[in-house]
Amino acid sequence: MATSISPAREETPETGEVVATGRGRYHVLTRYDRRILALMVGIPLLLDIVFIWWPTFSSILLSLTNYNGVGDLTGDNFIGLRNYQFLFSGYTLFWPAFFHNVLWLAWLAFVATPLGIFFAVLLDREMRGTGFYQSVFFLPVVLSLVCVGFIWELQFSPTDGFINNVLHRTSSGNIIDWLGNPRINIFAVLIAASWRHVGYIMVIYLAGLKSVDPTLREAAKVDGANEVRTFFRIVFPVMAPINVVVAVITAIEALRAFDIAFIINQGKNGLELLSILITNNSISEASLVGFGSAIAVVLLVISLGPIIVFLSRTMRTT
Amino acid sequence: MSAVAVTAPRRIAVRPARLALHAFLLAVVAAWIFPLFWAVYSSLRPVSDTIQNGYLSFPGSAGLSLVNYQTVWNNAELPYFYLNTLVIAVPAVILTLIIASMVAFACTQFSWRFNLTTLMIFTAGNLLPPQVIIVPLYRIYLNTPIPVLGSIDIGKFSFPLFSDRGLLYDQYIGIMLIHIVFQTGFATFVLSNYMKTISKEITESAIVDGAHVLRIWWNIVLPLCRPALAAMATLLFTFIYNDFFWALILMSTGAKRPITSALNNLQGEFFVNYNLIAAGAMLVAIPPILVYVFLQKQFIAGLTLGSTKG
Numbered sequence: 001m002a003t004s005i006s007p008a009r010e011e012t013p014e015t016g017e018v019v020a021t022g023r024g025r026y027h028v029l030t031r032y033d034r035r036i037l038a039l040m041v042g043i044p045l046l047l048d049i050v051f052i053w054w055p056t057f058s059s060i061l062l063s064l065t066n067y068n069g070v071g072d073l074t075g076d077n078f079i080g081l082r083n084y085q086f087l088f089s090g091y092t093l094f095w096p097a098f099f100h101n102v103l104w105l106a107w108l109a110f111v112a113t114p115l116g117i118f119f120a121v122l123l124d125r126e127m128r129g130t131g132f133y134q135s136v137f138f139l140p141v142v143l144s145l146v147c148v149g150f151i152w153e154l155q156f157s158p159t160d161g162f163i164n165n166v167l168h169r170t171s172s173g174n175i176i177d178w179l180g181n182p183r184i185n186i187f188a189v190l191i192a193a194s195w196r197h198v199g200y201i202m203v204i205y206l207a208g209l210k211s212v213d214p215t216l217r218e219a220a221k222v223d224g225a226n227e228v229r230t231f232f233r234i235v236f237p238v239m240a241p242i243n244v245v246v247a248v249i250t251a252i253e254a255l256r257a258f259d260i261a262f263i264i265n266q267g268k269n270g271l272e273l274l275s276i277l278i279t280n281n282s283i284s285e286a287s288l289v290g291f292g293s294a295i296a297v298v299l300l301v302i303s304l305g306p307i308i309v310f311l312s313r314t315m316r317t318t
Numbered sequence: 319m320s321a322v323a324v325t326a327p328r329r330i331a332v333r334p335a336r337l338a339l340h341a342f343l344l345a346v347v348a349a350w351i352f353p354l355f356w357a358v359y360s361s362l363r364p365v366s367d368t369i370q371n372g373y374l375s376f377p378g379s380a381g382l383s384l385v386n387y388q389t390v391w392n393n394a395e396l397p398y399f400y401l402n403t404l405v406i407a408v409p410a411v412i413l414t415l416i417i418a419s420m421v422a423f424a425c426t427q428f429s430w431r432f433n434l435t436t437l438m439i440f441t442a443g444n445l446l447p448p449q450v451i452i453v454p455l456y457r458i459y460l461n462t463p464i465p466v467l468g469s470i471d472i473g474k475f476s477f478p479l480f481s482d483r484g485l486l487y488d489q490y491i492g493i494m495l496i497h498i499v500f501q502t503g504f505a506t507f508v509l510s511n512y513m514k515t516i517s518k519e520i521t522e523s524a525i526v527d528g529a530h531v532l533r534i535w536w537n538i539v540l541p542l543c544r545p546a547l548a549a550m551a552t553l554l555f556t557f558i559y560n561d562f563f564w565a566l567i568l569m570s571t572g573a574k575r576p577i578t579s580a581l582n583n584l585q586g587e588f589f590v591n592y593n594l595i596a597a598g599a600m601l602v603a604i605p606p607i608l609v610y611v612f613l614q615k616q617f618i619a620g621l622t623l624g625s626t627k628g
Binding site: 069289 | 436451
């Protein structure tokens, strides 16, 4: 058609930017339109940079200081990497918290996510009640983690909880202190978190399974493959993009873990997590802004892994 | 051809296996829903009953009642906390959708150099753990001046315009703001995925016809995105309602807290026994459950739009 289209209105596009439409045609946006578009993107971008990226960058800067929130930040506060030195060698809570986050990731990766995938595969078939089953598994996802924490407190409470009462372990001689014993309370919290995580993964995987070409599965069936073989040899490889998304989500959920541990006991005594260390150090009790920021930077660096994977995967196809 | 050969034998041979599957699933589902059921059950039991018989018992002579719910509702003044949550969540969802759809519109319907970078900045912003930015953000909130222009008072409830201290800290708009900024990343990602499926021809012909971009966005592209917008609204409302962290740190006045962080504070103050805790948890859980029950399709569509491509 035409090679140059100018909008039919009074404003003459002067030095209008030529916008390519990828098909050898061009049209001209008026200056007014260009300004509006710039605002439509610019203002949100500004907000994003001011409230998310600038704080991220500041965390890195602050971690190199011993700033404690009082007065202004001056050059005297600069102490280089000393916060990190203390963090890795002197701070007694760091390595337990780091370990708990790793444990969280391992649990989610090897127990909760596979369970979610398993249920998705089970429910991805024509059968009565599959909608009902899905709804039940997914229900914990819509609950606030505060509610999830309270619901599971009713199960794990050492004296009044369901589990100990069923096992008759409530008297002080043989009690199982699910929430107070630092060696097992992390697992109680992980079970509560998995209750929610499994449904979340299941829904995402189910959606992906629906987009798998049915002829692939039929071909496998005709060739005599059973369900397990069909899944691992054919379906799983084809689901590679979804697998990446699921892996990224699993990693990010493990790094974001905060709410349930905080609700149970404020993240002490066996429930330490990097996220809780950050808030306790810089806001709640002490105001060790610099030190807290160092922990935040550690969390940031670890998080960059899954974030970069996600971005490269999803932005590649555009 | 092969259809006839595959379906006939399948119907007969699978019956016992299908039964076993149902039995397995029913067992798992029963165990899965049990914690929720137990919470509901405990919440309906009067405290006298559980003190006497313990929690692992059938309802005693007093039967089941809603007395715990009444206690929590009145003593903990829950209606005000619901109002707090609503005042934060509803404007935040609307503004997030407006902003995210604008960005998605500009990035998908037009081609320009930093298109992809912009989308990446927004998406990555949402993937960060909130604790990474909370320390500087807390300081920003304590130091950002906001005009004090009075307030809207409805009975005991007061909505400051726009701050009651001159700062962004401890204000409804402060919490609203961080939600909007944080969720815009996710919403932009999902909406841009969806808008990519809208042909650019529509926008082009509209420009040829003389429409301004704002008009195109509002009158043409947004209506086409209705399913995605509905899905995102459902999802965003649930995320913002369920959030606990931002209000915990960026709000200090107990009475202004949204219901989730209020619930945490009330533990110990009003919730002196597990029956009341259970009732409180249920009261907080009911709105998102209702949203889910009535808008399940949108909810799931929103989640899957955001994670799968197309």
